[in-house]
Amino acid sequence: MRFRAAFTGLVTLASVIAAAPVGDTDPEVAAAQRIIDLQAIYHKQIFTDIADRQMGCSVKNIQIRKEWSTLCDEDKAAFIAAVGCLNSLPAETPLERAAGAHTRYDDFVVAHIEQTPLVHASGLFLPFHRYFLHLYEQDLRTKCAYTGPFPYWDWSLSYQDPRNASVFDGTDLSLGGNGVYIPDRPATNISLPGGFTLTIPPATGGGCVESGPFTPDKFEVRLGPVAYEPVGPDGGLGYNPRCLTRDLSPEFSKQTRPSRVLKLIDECKDLACVNEQMDIPDGVPGGVHAAGHWQVGLEALDIYASPSDPVFYLHHAQIDRVWTIWQGQKPAERNMMVWGTGTAVNDPPSPNVTLDSIVEFGILAPPKSIRQLVSTIDGEFCYVYN
Ligand SMILES: [Cu+2]
Numbered sequence: 001m002r003f004r005a006a007f008t009g010l011v012t013l014a015s016v017i018a019a020a021p022v023g024d025t026d027p028e029v030a031a032a033q034r035i036i037d038l039q040a041i042y043h044k045q046i047f048t049d050i051a052d053r054q055m056g057c058s059v060k061n062i063q064i065r066k067e068w069s070t071l072c073d074e075d076k077a078a079f080i081a082a083v084g085c086l087n088s089l090p091a092e093t094p095l096e097r098a099a100g101a102h103t104r105y106d107d108f109v110v111a112h113i114e115q116t117p118l119v120h121a122s123g124l125f126l127p128f129h130r131y132f133l134h135l136y137e138q139d140l141r142t143k144c145a146y147t148g149p150f151p152y153w154d155w156s157l158s159y160q161d162p163r164n165a166s167v168f169d170g171t172d173l174s175l176g177g178n179g180v181y182i183p184d185r186p187a188t189n190i191s192l193p194g195g196f197t198l199t200i201p202p203a204t205g206g207g208c209v210e211s212g213p214f215t216p217d218k219f220e221v222r223l224g225p226v227a228y229e230p231v232g233p234d235g236g237l238g239y240n241p242r243c244l245t246r247d248l249s250p251e252f253s254k255q256t257r258p259s260r261v262l263k264l265i266d267e268c269k270d271l272a273c274v275n276e277q278m279d280i281p282d283g284v285p286g287g288v289h290a291a292g293h294w295q296v297g298l299e300a301l302d303i304y305a306s307p308s309d310p311v312f313y314l315h316h317a318q319i320d321r322v323w324t325i326w327q328g329q330k331p332a333e334r335n336m337m338v339w340g341t342g343t344a345v346n347d348p349p350s351p352n353v354t355l356d357s358i359v360e361f362g363i364l365a366p367p368k369s370i371r372q373l374v375s376t377i378d379g380e381f382c383y384v385y386n
Contacts, residue, residue: 031258032156035325038265039385042328046384049331050377057382065321065385066149067157068175068314069166075148076173080213083310085144086136087219093363098237100223104143108136109223111362113236113304116226116344118360120303121193121279123340123353126271126323127373128361129316134381135364136313152317152385155292159257161250162295163204167314168248169212175311176212179205179246179298190227190301193344198285200294200301203249214310216243224305236305244309247297255291264288265326271339274326278319289319321385324376335374 050058071079087105091098098110112132119128133150140146158165163178170177185202192198208216221244226236233240264277278289286294292315293300299309306312327334342357343350355371372379 028159028258031262034262035156035258035265038262038329039325042325043384043386045328045331046377057377061382062377063383064149065152065317065383067154067386068151069157070386071149071151073173078146078148079140079151080173080175082140082144082146084213084218086139089143097363098223099234100232100237100239102222102239104139106222107363108132109305109307110237111364112307113223113226114362115360116304117193118343121275121344122342122346123271123338123357124342124359124370125275125278125340126320127368127370128359130320130323130376130381131359131361131365131368131373133313133316133320135361149386150317150383151314152321153311153314154318154321155253155256155288155295155315156258156261159253162248162253163250167311168246171211172213174212175314176209176214176244176246178209178248180207180210182206185247188228188298188301190303192227192285192303194347196285196345200297201251203247203251203297205245205247205297207245208243209246214244219244221245221299221308224299224308225302226304227302232305245298246300246309249295249297252286252291252295255286256288256295260288261322264322265329268326271334271337274323275339288322292319317385320376324385327374331375338370 047059050062068076083105087103089104091101091103091106093101093107093110098106101107101110115128119125137150153165153167155162155165162168167175168177181204185206187202188200190198190200210216213219220241222239222241224232224236224240226232232238260277260281264274268274268277277287279285279287281287293306296309296311296315300306300312302308336355338353338355340346340353341350342353353370355369355374357370358367359370359373360367375381376383
């Protein structure tokens with residue numbers, strides 16, 4: 001009876017929250033507005049910095065990255081086609097290195113699998129993923145003729161239910177819908193760097209993505225899993241053909257609500273805080289980076305092979321956007337900050353990183369120093385987020 005009363009209480013509370021008036025009394029609406037203001041400060045800062053440049057990254061050649069829902073239909077279609085193109089070009093990874101890598105798209109998954117123990121929950125996390133996305137974007141442009149904006153998925157807009165995000169609306173102009181609902185599916189036990197394990201309960205999908213451009217007849221996941229059972233052949237580097245699966249979770253998406261993003265951008269004074277808010281806010285696993293993966297589910301849960309799901313790149317563009325909006329509030333100071341060591345949760349122990357620490361990209365590209373990856377308007381980078 002007591003459980004029932006508590007449950008009824010919860011339902012009542014939930015209906016009160018659902019019925020709460022939106023407007024300036026809703027803290028999430030206020031937080032979303034504040035993010036827009038901070039984004040504007042960052043945006044202005046970038047354009048001030050490049051205003052007088054005649055060479056390198058300038059107002060003439062800067063690329064604008066846009067939220068998926070604001071891309072025009074032609075750009076959405078072209079982006080999806082370019083991903084398909086990358087996934088039809090031959091792999092450059094040697095067979096002995098990863099027998100499951102059949103296409104250029106797979107090369108990125110392999111590089112991510114290989115680098116995972118170094119580039120997550122470490123000082124290399126943000127710089128690695130910034131350049132990893134850049135390499136993917138360059139391939140879409142140079143090998144597959146994509147000319148539109150590189151898209152990001154702002155999960156703070158769809159935090160109440162990721163099934164409402166346009167990127168998952170299941171049309172041909174989305175990255176596909178939810179996985180087909182599988183009743184009574186067991187939880188997924190995922191392993192995280194440092195020997196941690198976590199149980200991810202089943203959510204609203206669980207099966208193959210049967211709508212949109214990445215259905216089983218058009219798209220094959222070949223590598224992984226690495227982080228959950230049954231692990232694919234050769235530790236996830238072998239050939240393991242299967243459909244793309246998703247399990248969109250309106251529980252985990254709450255952790256990417258605007259107030260969580262704002263806490264990072266507005267309150268963090270250093271990169272330790274930024275990284276903590278990304279993955280383990282207040283000591284609890286989750287945060288905007290982890291919860292971005294967990295609310296998609298399945299392929300996206302696999303910290304090693306998660307680039308198997310094409311939405312990975314849009315999620316990480318949003319992570320990069322959050323980092324760069326934070327940097328953009330005080331760029332001179334924050335672009336020079338480093339944090340952490342060069343191994344995931346410092347296991348095995350490694351020295352603290354410096355701006356001269358090296359980040360590796362496997363067969364994708366020669367190594368880079370962190371220093372080369374901190375500014376989005378210098379070196380090889382030239383982009384700004386809208
Ligand atoms: Cu990653």
